[in-house]
Amino acid sequence: MTEKLPNQITLAHGAGGKQTSALIHEIFAKYFDNPFLTADDAAVLPRPGRKIAMSTDGFVVSPAFFPGGNIGELSICGTVNDLTCMGAKPLYLTCAFIIEEGLETAKLDQIAKAMAETAQKVGVVLVAGDTKVVGKGQADQVFITTTGVGELLSGVQLAGAEAKPGDAVLVTGDVGRHGCAVLLARDTYGIDAHVTSDCAPLWHPVSAALEAAPDIHVIRDATRGGVGTVLYEIAHQSHVGIRLNAEDIPVDPAVAGVCGMLGLEPLYLACEGRMVMIMPQERANRVIDAMSAYPDTQGVCQIGVITEDNPERVVMETAIGAQTFLPEPGTELLPRIC
Amino acid sequence: MTEKLPNQITLAHGAGGKQTSALIHEIFAKYFDNPFLTADDAAVLPRPGRKIAMSTDGFVVSPAFFPGGNIGELSICGTVNDLTCMGAKPLYLTCAFIIEEGLETAKLDQIAKAMAETAQKVGVVLVAGDTKVVGKGQADQVFITTTGVGELLSGVQLAGAEAKPGDAVLVTGDVGRHGCAVLLARDTYGIDAHVTSDCAPLWHPVSAALEAAPDIHVIRDATRGGVGTVLYEIAHQSHVGIRLNAEDIPVDPAVAGVCGMLGLEPLYLACEGRMVMIMPQERANRVIDAMSAYPDTQGVCQIGVITEDNPERVVMETAIGAQTFLPEPGTELLPRIC
Numbered sequence: 001m002t003e004k005l006p007n008q009i010t011l012a013h014g015a016g017g018k019q020t021s022a023l024i025h026e027i028f029a030k031y032f033d034n035p036f037l038t039a040d041d042a043a044v045l046p047r048p049g050r051k052i053a054m055s056t057d058g059f060v061v062s063p064a065f066f067p068g069g070n071i072g073e074l075s076i077c078g079t080v081n082d083l084t085c086m087g088a089k090p091l092y093l094t095c096a097f098i099i100e101e102g103l104e105t106a107k108l109d110q111i112a113k114a115m116a117e118t119a120q121k122v123g124v125v126l127v128a129g130d131t132k133v134v135g136k137g138q139a140d141q142v143f144i145t146t147t148g149v150g151e152l153l154s155g156v157q158l159a160g161a162e163a164k165p166g167d168a169v170l171v172t173g174d175v176g177r178h179g180c181a182v183l184l185a186r187d188t189y190g191i192d193a194h195v196t197s198d199c200a201p202l203w204h205p206v207s208a209a210l211e212a213a214p215d216i217h218v219i220r221d222a223t224r225g226g227v228g229t230v231l232y233e234i235a236h237q238s239h240v241g242i243r244l245n246a247e248d249i250p251v252d253p254a255v256a257g258v259c260g261m262l263g264l265e266p267l268y269l270a271c272e273g274r275m276v277m278i279m280p281q282e283r284a285n286r287v288i289d290a291m292s293a294y295p296d297t298q299g300v301c302q303i304g305v306i307t308e309d310n311p312e313r314v315v316m317e318t319a320i321g322a323q324t325f326l327p328e329p330g331t332e333l334l335p336r337i338c
Numbered sequence: 339m340t341e342k343l344p345n346q347i348t349l350a351h352g353a354g355g356k357q358t359s360a361l362i363h364e365i366f367a368k369y370f371d372n373p374f375l376t377a378d379d380a381a382v383l384p385r386p387g388r389k390i391a392m393s394t395d396g397f398v399v400s401p402a403f404f405p406g407g408n409i410g411e412l413s414i415c416g417t418v419n420d421l422t423c424m425g426a427k428p429l430y431l432t433c434a435f436i437i438e439e440g441l442e443t444a445k446l447d448q449i450a451k452a453m454a455e456t457a458q459k460v461g462v463v464l465v466a467g468d469t470k471v472v473g474k475g476q477a478d479q480v481f482i483t484t485t486g487v488g489e490l491l492s493g494v495q496l497a498g499a500e501a502k503p504g505d506a507v508l509v510t511g512d513v514g515r516h517g518c519a520v521l522l523a524r525d526t527y528g529i530d531a532h533v534t535s536d537c538a539p540l541w542h543p544v545s546a547a548l549e550a551a552p553d554i555h556v557i558r559d560a561t562r563g564g565v566g567t568v569l570y571e572i573a574h575q576s577h578v579g580i581r582l583n584a585e586d587i588p589v590d591p592a593v594a595g596v597c598g599m600l601g602l603e604p605l606y607l608a609c610e611g612r613m614v615m616i617m618p619q620e621r622a623n624r625v626i627d628a629m630s631a632y633p634d635t636q637g638v639c640q641i642g643v644i645t646e647d648n649p650e651r652v653v654m655e656t657a658i659g660a661q662t663f664l665p666e667p668g669t670e671l672l673p674r675i676c
């Protein structure tokens with residue numbers, strides 16, 4: 001029932017007939033093949049061993065290809081990392097494509113390949129998918145929505161409301177790389193800097209951290225809105241203050257340079273492979289030791305502490321002891337970063 | 339942290355900051371509120387009792403509002419019905435919105451309301467969501483992807499490859515209404531006919547049928563491509579022939595009229611509330627009795643039988659005994675019907 005694919009995706013590829021079938025066979029089945037992947041209306045899957053976690057995310061990044069990754073990788077990392085934040089081992093993923101008529105078939109192939117490779121890295125399986133094609137000008141190349149089901153680790157209690165005064169605040173690497181890379185890839189600023197996205201699936205390093213310290217209080221991935229937005233959310237949810245040591249915040253020199261030129265705060269640029277992690281201070285070194293063994297989190301470090309002072313605010317302390325409030329996240333600066 | 343919503347959705351509503359929070363509170367939380375709905379990265383959910391089924395579907399219907407429903411209702415029905423086809427009780431749903439900048443806030447409110455009402459009808463909960471906003475002209479109003487997890491009924495074995503010669507072929511009501519309603523709502527044909535979509539979630543009537551006859555072989559929802567496409571898929575998967583009795587195929591007179599004028603075959607128009615069901619002939623009456631008690635499936639009837647003859651073909655037999663092959667589904671006629 002399959003036939004060779006043309007160079008561009010057409011409306012017929014989304015109509016559910018022969019061409020849809022050809023697209024599925026020639027691209028999706030080629031990369032996503034696994035015993036659970038379904039050709040029926042739903043995948044039938046073994047019952048998870050414990051409570052489950054479920055998360056969904058739509059990906060609309062523009063441009064779809066950027067230094068360090070593409071929308072395919074991103075769509076797997078985003079949902080894997082959302083499950084990871086809850087201490088849930090990613091088990092099953094679904095993906096739904098909305099494709100603009102005229103997308104180059106080779107691009108879709110690259111995207112699917114990146115998805116399969118990223119999923120394999122984590123050991124999560126793609127079990128079901130869907131493809132819709134919309135007319136030229138009715139979408140921007142390709143949008144992907146992934147949804148994941150994970151199985152909660154036992155003995156773990158993670159939530160944004162669990163931060164306690166005295167806790168250590170860690171980030172798992174330098175901040176703002178993804179947002180900066182996408183910005184530069186848009187080519188509207190004429191800045192010549194080499195910045196690659198930090199896009200990475202973090203289940204393995206985070207599960208190592210949770211094994212080393214099951215009493216971690218909060219894990220959040222710093223995507224849209226960056227580390228700054230996540231910190232303000234945690235400060236609100238836990239009714240605590242957060243004090244950051246400005247000079248401890250890891251920023252790649254190229255990212256810092258771009259931010260300087262454009263007047264951006266790296267703490268508000270999106271990351272796609274960075275977690276904010278909050279835990280009792282006495283656990284911090286154990287977590288840093290566990291995570292720094294993994295390439296994607298080798299830059300893990302402490303950037304601040306949770307305080308009783310300044311509830312619901314984030315304070316930056318500079319080397320000379322000056323304190324300023326990190327401005328509250330406001331209106332959008334950088335749409336379609338993820 | 340919430341603030342009143344403006345009349346139109348802006349890019350800021352998708353940026354993850356204050357406006358996103360306002361949108362979530364003023365619309366999504368208002369309608370979707372339930373104990374499992376998460377404000378964290380993933381919802382934490384009780385472990386299902388048995389094997390699970392998982393399905394995803396993107397909805398891009400144009401126009402988003404049509405007689406008999408809107409994209410919100412459709413997005414719940416589609417995924418609920420996909421789980422239903424596998425004999426899985428829908429438990430949890432996620433939804434991801436991709437919204438075009440400038441969408442009227444009141445429309446989004448109506449869509450969310452329809453989603454909540456439809457979910458409630460089935461007893462499925464919306465546990466997690468995501469919102470992205472793309473620039474004007476980068477999407478067509480609103481796209482919704484829903485993903486569902488269900489729990490398999492015990493003792494049920496449903497698949498497209500299970501049809502057996504001698505089996506009865508049923509549809510659960512008149513065919514082609516959804517596709518026809520959307521077509522007319524586009525207002526490009528200047529045809530004045532009153533057709534409403536058949537859009538409906540079918541878990542309750544189908545579970546009643548499975549209780550009455552657990553040995554049903556195939557259940558498929560006849561969405562994209564309609565009943566004709568589904569029948570050809572089953573014929574291929576089960577390596578059987580299908581013989582339809584032309585005069586037994588239920589078609590609303592208004593739908594038949596529109597199809598006549600436009601030269602369309604109702605069997606190839608999308609349904610969004612119709613199942614094709616295949617079972618041992620001796621179970622057919624029991625299934626019809628069980629389902630005809632429900633308003634959404636009161637038109638359930640037998641339209642044909644599975645044959646050894648004509649493997650992988652669908653044959654139409656007319657009142658005077660003439661036989662013709664139903665043409666194989668080919669290229670798209672009607673994109674963006676769901």
